[in-house]
Amino acid sequence: MIETYANINSNDRSNVLSFLDQTSDYAPQSGQIVGIMKQMKDEMDADLKQATTEEEQSAASFKQLKASKEEEVKLASQAIETKTARSGELAVSVVQTQDSLEDEKDELADAAKFLGNLKEQCATKQKEWDAIVKTRNDEISAISEAIKILNDDDALDVFKKTLPSSALQTGLGFLQRRGGHASALHKARALVAGVASEEHSPALRLMLLSLTSKLKLQQRAHTENFDVVIKMVDNMVVLLGKEQVEDDTQKEFCNTEFDKAEDEEKATKAKIADLDAAISEMNDSVTQLTEHISTLTAEIQSLDKAVAEATEQRKLEHSDYVGNKQMTGVAKQLVGKARNRMQKFYNPTLYKEPPPAAFIQLSRTSRVDQPEAPAGPGPFKKNESSAGVINMMDQIIKDLEMGIQEAEHEEKTAQRDYNQLMSDSKENRAENSKSITNKEAAKAQLETKLQQTRQSHFDANTDLDNVHGVINDLHRSCDFLLQNYDVRKEARATERDSLNDAKAVLSGANLGL
Numbered sequence: 001m002i003e004t005y006a007n008i009n010s011n012d013r014s015n016v017l018s019f020l021d022q023t024s025d026y027a028p029q030s031g032q033i034v035g036i037m038k039q040m041k042d043e044m045d046a047d048l049k050q051a052t053t054e055e056e057q058s059a060a061s062f063k064q065l066k067a068s069k070e071e072e073v074k075l076a077s078q079a080i081e082t083k084t085a086r087s088g089e090l091a092v093s094v095v096q097t098q099d100s101l102e103d104e105k106d107e108l109a110d111a112a113k114f115l116g117n118l119k120e121q122c123a124t125k126q127k128e129w130d131a132i133v134k135t136r137n138d139e140i141s142a143i144s145e146a147i148k149i150l151n152d153d154d155a156l157d158v159f160k161k162t163l164p165s166s167a168l169q170t171g172l173g174f175l176q177r178r179g180g181h182a183s184a185l186h187k188a189r190a191l192v193a194g195v196a197s198e199e200h201s202p203a204l205r206l207m208l209l210s211l212t213s214k215l216k217l218q219q220r221a222h223t224e225n226f227d228v229v230i231k232m233v234d235n236m237v238v239l240l241g242k243e244q245v246e247d248d249t250q251k252e253f254c255n256t257e258f259d260k261a262e263d264e265e266k267a268t269k270a271k272i273a274d275l276d277a278a279i280s281e282m283n284d285s286v287t288q289l290t291e292h293i294s295t296l297t298a299e300i301q302s303l304d305k306a307v308a309e310a311t312e313q314r315k316l317e318h319s320d321y322v323g324n325k326q327m328t329g330v331a332k333q334l335v336g337k338a339r340n341r342m343q344k345f346y347n348p349t350l351y352k353e354p355p356p357a358a359f360i361q362l363s364r365t366s367r368v369d370q371p372e373a374p375a376g377p378g379p380f381k382k383n384e385s386s387a388g389v390i391n392m393m394d395q396i397i398k399d400l401e402m403g404i405q406e407a408e409h410e411e412k413t414a415q416r417d418y419n420q421l422m423s424d425s426k427e428n429r430a431e432n433s434k435s436i437t438n439k440e441a442a443k444a445q446l447e448t449k450l451q452q453t454r455q456s457h458f459d460a461n462t463d464l465d466n467v468h469g470v471i472n473d474l475h476r477s478c479d480f481l482l483q484n485y486d487v488r489k490e491a492r493a494t495e496r497d498s499l500n501d502a503k504a505v506l507s508g509a510n511l512g513l
Helices: 010-020 030-151 153-162 165-170 180-198 202-218 227-346 386-507
Strands: none
Touching: 010 030, 030 227, 227 386
């Protein structure tokens, strides 16, 4: 130890070695040597303490590092599980989005086709409507021009000269029967008559009847009060305003309800598409689970069959082994007995006395009368080839023993393989049975969820039918208004203008004569 210790100078090392190697007649300076050894001990204790401290610090650092790495492994495992679940959810979302995209493409194609048909129909209807409006405007223009011609004051003389006086007195024929003070009343009646011909309104007909009565009464009186007629005109104007307000309100209501119904229809169709995709996916999952369960069941049946066959084969092999072992043992005994018998004759020193009743005579020959012995051949000489026969018997016995060992080895190997097969089959069967149980439970849950989804799909279709019913009701109540809103508004404005013109004519009429 002194020779290999590093923290000591050569002089001290030499003194210590001399002290340790001293003889009986050597008187060393033991104090110095003890001091050196004490110093060495202190240094060794300090080194040991430092090494112990460093080891504890290293152990603490390793423990902390291990805890940190275990936490990192835990977080990484959680991240892997989260990302795996997210990956599955994204895969399902991709399939659902693809199905929704296909449905939207089909719906877009149908909408484009409907839009094309609608444009063609609208173009045709627009042409028809333009023709109707043109014809109506031409008719109104013709009637207005005709009324203007007939109401012209210059035509009075012509009518007086050409029409009989009785026609003028009875009020038949043209509106213009006389000039002067009656021209304003005739113009008012003509305006109201023009409006009444276009708008089949009872109030207008009543006003026209009132003006006609006024014209008849004018024949008997030169002055007349038109306040009632003017009031009727005012009421008609107010009524037209109310009707227009009602149309505006109804139009806004129809547009709002149509927008709501269309939004609800789109949302319901999107929900139905999502449910269709979910139902399809769950049907595929149920089919896959059913196939897996059938496959596992078939594997268990095949495994049970293989185990039964292997067990039967093992029984047969063991039975053959036992029989062959017994027969080989008997053969070995027979050959050994024959060898021993030959040894008795050829090598008496190697002969071994067999135990009593060791071999059972299975058969006996029947006794016969012995003939007289023939003359002997002379002195017997032992066969010199007997050693080869004995050696051959030894080889046979050795071969039989080797056969028994090989059979035992094969029996142990077969039994070990059979035990391993039974163990593996048991584990596989338990795993397959557990997997079948789990898959059947998952299938039951999935079928329950599928039934709920189908019910939701049925409810969504019912909601869609209700939305279609609401839309159809809106079409029945709103289509006429929305299609003819501008026409009705323009017609009311024309009617209101005509009524105001008639009111102005009546208000400015000069009936004094």
